Amino acid sequence: xxxxxRELAISIPAERDLTVxxxxxxxxxxxxxxxxxEWLVLGYLRNQxxxxxxxxxxxxxxxxxxxxxxxxxxxxxxxxEERTARRIVTTGCGQGSVFGGLMDEIEAIAxxxxxxxxxxxxxxxxxxxLQESTYKSAGSVHGCALFRGERMLLFVEDVGRHNAIDxxxxxxxxxxxxxxxxxxxQPFVFYTTGRLTSEMVIKSAQMGVAVVVSRSGITQMGxxxxxxxxxxxxxxxxxxxxxxxxxxxxLRAAPELAGPLLQAAGR
Numbered sequence: 001x002x003x004x005x006r007e008l009a010i011s012i013p014a015e016r017d018l019t020v021x022x023x024x025x026x027x028x029x030x031x032x033x034x035x036x037x038e039w040l041v042l043g044y045l046r047n048q049x050x051x052x053x054x055x056x057x058x059x060x061x062x063x064x065x066x067x068x069x070x071x072x073x074x075x076x077x078x079x080x081e082e083r084t085a086r087r088i089v090t091t092g093c094g095q096g097s098v099f100g101g102l103m104d105e106i107e108a109i110a111x112x113x114x115x116x117x118x119x120x121x122x123x124x125x126x127x128x129x130l131q132e133s134t135y136k137s138a139g140s141v142h143g144c145a146l147f148r149g150e151r152m153l154l155f156v157e158d159v160g161r162h163n164a165i166d167x168x169x170x171x172x173x174x175x176x177x178x179x180x181x182x183x184x185x186q187p188f189v190f191y192t193t194g195r196l197t198s199e200m201v202i203k204s205a206q207m208g209v210a211v212v213v214s215r216s217g218i219t220q221m222g223x224x225x226x227x228x229x230x231x232x233x234x235x236x237x238x239x240x241x242x243x244x245x246x247x248x249x250x251l252r253a254a255p256e257l258a259g260p261l262l263q264a265a266g267r
Contacts, residue, residue, distance in 0.1 A: 012138055016064070019069070020044065020071065036171070037062045043168065057072070059072045112208060116189060116252065141157045142161040142163075142193050144165050146171075149186040162203075169207050172207060188209045190211070192216075195222075196219065196226070196235055197222045201225045201226045210250060212232070213234045215237055217236060232246065
C-alpha cells in the first residue's frame with residue numbers, strides 16, 4: 001500500500017544465501033541476488049587476497065538447491081586457517097566482514113598510468129543514468145560498473161556493493177583483463193552507487209583500477225588510503241557535478257564543460 005492507500009503490485013529483489021566452500025572447508029556465507037555466482041566467488045577470493053591467480057582454481061561448482069558454491073583449488077590455500085581467523089566488520093551490506101590484514105599490502109600496490117578526461121567522466125555518469133537496472137524498478141540494491149574510458153564493459157547489481165565489486169573482479173579474472181597494459185588515455189574506471197570506503201578503495205586498487213567514481217561520497221579512511229595510493233577518487237558525480245577528492249593529476253579537467261557557475265542568492 002502506498003501513501004494514498006492504494007494497493008500496488010511491485011517488484012522486490014530476491015536475496016539468496018550462498019555458502020562458499022574451499023577444498024571442502026566452509027569459508028563464508030554471502031547474501032546475494034545470485035546473478036553471477038561464479039564471478040562473485042572468484043572475485044571474493046581474489047579481493048580477500050586468498051588467491052593470487054585464477055590459474056590456482058581448478059573448478060567452481062554452484063548448487064542453488066543447497067545454496068552452496070564449492071571451490072576446488074589446484075594446490076590448496078596456504079595457511080588458510082590463520083589467514084581467515086580474524087574478521088573485520090565492514091560498513092557494507094550483503095557481506096558483513098572481511099578477513100584481517102586489509103591494510104597489509106597497500107604499500108606493495110602499484111597502480112597503472114591512467115588519466116581520465118572530464119568529458120569521459122561525464123560519459124561514465126551518463127551511461128549509468130541510461131542503464132536499465134533493478135534499482136530503478138525495485139530499489140534495495142547497489143550497482144557497480146567497470147569502464148574503459150567511457151565505454152561500459154560490465155554492469156552488476158547486488159544487495160551489497162562489496163558483492164558487486166567482487167563480481168567485477170571475478171569477471172576480470174575470467175576474461176584475462178590486464179589493467180597494466182591499458183592505454184593511459186583510455187583508463188579502466190570503477191563506478192559504484194555506494195560510498196567510497198576504505199575497503200572499496202583497496203579492492204579497486206587490488207584490481208589495478210586507478211580511477212574510481214561514485215554518486216555518493218567518501219569516508220576519511222577511504223580518502224587517506226586513496227591519497228597514499230595515488231588513486232583518483234571522484235564522488236558526488238551526478239549530471240555535470242562532481243568532487244575530485246584525491247589524485248587530481250589523473251583527471252584532465254575541462255571546467256568549461258561544466259556549464260556556468262551559479263552564484264548563491266545574496267552574493
